Amino acid sequence: MGILDNEKMILESIPEKMIKILYDFPRQFKAAENIIRREKLSFDKKFKNAIILGAGSSSNVVYRLINSIEIDRVNIPIFLCSRSTMPSWVNKDTLVVAVTHSGNSIEVLEAADKALKLDADVVGITTGGKLKKIASNNKDIRLIEYESDTISRMVVGYIYVFVLNILNKAGAVDICSDRKERLLGIDWNEVENALSGLSRELSPDVRTNKNIAKRTAVNLFGNIPIIYGSSMLTGTVGYWLKSQICLNSNNFAHFNTIPELDHDEIAAWGMKHELRNKYFVLFITDKDSREETLRRVEILKGILLEKRINFEEIILEGSNDAIKGFSGIFLADWISVYLAVLNNVDPTSSTLLDLMKTRFERVSSSEKRPNIPDNIK
Numbered sequence: 001m002g003i004l005d006n007e008k009m010i011l012e013s014i015p016e017k018m019i020k021i022l023y024d025f026p027r028q029f030k031a032a033e034n035i036i037r038r039e040k041l042s043f044d045k046k047f048k049n050a051i052i053l054g055a056g057s058s059s060n061v062v063y064r065l066i067n068s069i070e071i072d073r074v075n076i077p078i079f080l081c082s083r084s085t086m087p088s089w090v091n092k093d094t095l096v097v098a099v100t101h102s103g104n105s106i107e108v109l110e111a112a113d114k115a116l117k118l119d120a121d122v123v124g125i126t127t128g129g130k131l132k133k134i135a136s137n138n139k140d141i142r143l144i145e146y147e148s149d150t151i152s153r154m155v156v157g158y159i160y161v162f163v164l165n166i167l168n169k170a171g172a173v174d175i176c177s178d179r180k181e182r183l184l185g186i187d188w189n190e191v192e193n194a195l196s197g198l199s200r201e202l203s204p205d206v207r208t209n210k211n212i213a214k215r216t217a218v219n220l221f222g223n224i225p226i227i228y229g230s231s232m233l234t235g236t237v238g239y240w241l242k243s244q245i246c247l248n249s250n251n252f253a254h255f256n257t258i259p260e261l262d263h264d265e266i267a268a269w270g271m272k273h274e275l276r277n278k279y280f281v282l283f284i285t286d287k288d289s290r291e292e293t294l295r296r297v298e299i300l301k302g303i304l305l306e307k308r309i310n311f312e313e314i315i316l317e318g319s320n321d322a323i324k325g326f327s328g329i330f331l332a333d334w335i336s337v338y339l340a341v342l343n344n345v346d347p348t349s350s351t352l353l354d355l356m357k358t359r360f361e362r363v364s365s366s367e368k369r370p371n372i373p374d375n376i377k
Contacts, residue, residue: 004214004338010204013341015348019204021150022337025330026195028148028157029188035146036165043121043170047095049077050172051087052163053115054099055107056152057243061236061329062099062160066173068232069321073174078167084110092119095170097163098141101152103129116140125162151348153247156240156329161188186322194323195330202334212314213331216282217338219312220245223280225253228261228300230293233321234284237328241284244336248347251339258296266300269307281311286324 003009011019052063063080079087084107090096098112103126112131115122116138124131124143135141144162148155167173201211208214227242229235235257242255256265269276281304285297297313304311314331318324340347 003341004208004211004218007204010338010341013344014204014337015346017149018337018348021154022333023199024150025154025157025333026192026199028155029161029186029191029326032146032158032161033188036144036162039144041123041142041144041166041169043095045093045121047076047121047170047172048093049079049089050095050097050167050170051079051081051090051115052097052099053081053108053111054159055082055105056101057240057247058101058153058156058159059099059163061156061240061243062163064232064236064239065160065325066164066167068236069325074172075174076172078172081111083107084114086111086114086118090115090118090120092121094118094120095167095172096120096122097166098122098124098126098131099159099163100124100126100129100131101148101155101159103127103131103133109134112141123166125159125166151350153244154333157326186320190319191323191326194318194327198327198330202331213334214338216312216314216335217342219310220251220280220282220335220339221342223310224278225251226279226281227253227255228281228283229255229257230283230285230289230297231257233325234286234289234316234328236325237316237332238282238284240329241282241332241335244332245339247350248333248336249339249343250345250349251343258293258300262296262300266303269303269309273308276307276309279309281309283311283313284316284328285313286316 003013052059054060054063060080060082066078067074081087094115096112096115098108100108109130112122112124122141124135124141126132126143127146127148132143132145135143144166146158148158164173168175202213206214208218225242225245227238229238238255238257242253245251245253283297283301285294301311314328316324316328318327337347
C-alpha cells in the first residue's frame with residue numbers, strides 16, 4: 001500500500017478536478033448561505049406536508065441529516081421521493097422541493113411536472129439544465145440556482161443549506177438554536193474551520209500512519225465493506241460512505257444501522273468462514289452516544305471477534321451535530337478517493353451511471369416500452 005505514502009503518485013492517480021472538489025468542500029456551506037440570503041424566499045400559506053424530489057445520494061443524505069441533526073424540529077410530515085410517480089396525498093397544501101444538480105434528472109423532472117398538475121407549490125434547486133428552462137417558462141416554479149464546477153455526488157453542502165432553508169421558510173422545520181442571528185442556527189464559519197482543519201489532516205501529504213482516511217482505505221482494500229451506523233446521525237454518515245465507496249471507488253459496499261441489524265442481519269454472520277473472510281466491518285459511532293447504544297456496539301464487536309471478522313471503528317467528534325455529521329461526510333469522501341487510488345480507478349468516472357441513464361432514456365422514449373413492475377422501476 002506504499003502508493004498512499006507517495007504524494008506524487010496519489011496526485012497522478014486522482015484527477016485534478018477531484019482534488020479541487022475535496023479542498024473546496026468546506027466552502028460550500030457559506031457559498032450556499034450567501035445565495036439563499038439573496039433569494040429572500042417566503043411563503044404565504046401553511047403546508048400540511050412536504051416532499052423532496054431527488055434521485056441521487058446527495059438528496060438522500062440531506063433528507064437523513066434533516067431528521068438527525070438535533071437542532072432541527074420537523075413540524076409536518078416530510079418525505080423523500082426518488083421516483084417519477086407522485087404519492088396520492090400530494091395536493092395544493094403540499095410543498096415540493098425538486099433537487100437535481102444537472103437539472104436533467106428524468107425522475108425529478110417527471111415528478112415535478114406531476115406535482116404542478118396537482119397544484120402543489122414547487123421550488124427547484126439546480127445549476128441549470130432542463131429544470132431551469134422549465135422554470136423560466138412557468139411562474140409556478142420558484143428556482144434556487146447555483147454555480148458549481150463539481151459533480152452531483154459532491155454537493156451535499158449546497159443542497160443541505162438550500163433544502164433546509166426552504167423547509168424552514170415554509171414552516172416545515174423549526175431551528176431550535178439560540179443562534180438566531182445565524183442562518184439555520186448554525187455558524188457556518190465554525191463548520192468551515194472544522195472541515196478545513198480536517199482537510200489538512202487527511203490531505204495526500206500526510207502519511208498513512210497519521211491519516212485516518214488512508215488507514216481506513218487500506219483496511220477496506222480488497223474487501224467488501226460492511227458499514228454499521230449506531231444512531232440516526234452516524235447512520236447518515238454510514239449511508240454516505242457506502243454510496244461514495246460504490247460511486248468513487250467502484251467497490252461494492254453494504255450499509256445498515258443499529259438496532260435494526262440486531263434483529264435480522266446479525267444471523268448472517270453465522271455464514272461459512274470462507275465467506276466471512278470477504279468482508280470488513282466498519283462501525284461509525286458518536287462520542288456522545290447513549291450508554292445503551294455503546295453497549296450494543298460492544299456486544300456486536302464481541303460477536304465479530306468470536307467469528308474472526310475484522311472490523312474498525314470511526315468515532316465522530318465535534319462541538320455539535322452539524323460539525324460531527326459534515327466531518328463524517330467529508331471523511332467518507334476522502335476514504336472513497338484513497339480507496340479509488342488503491343483500486344486503480346478514476347473517482348470522477350461515471351461510466352456505468354451514464355450507461356444506465358442512456359439505456360433508461362432509450363427505453364423510456366421507445367414506442368414499445370416494456371412493462372416494468374413498479375417495485376423495480
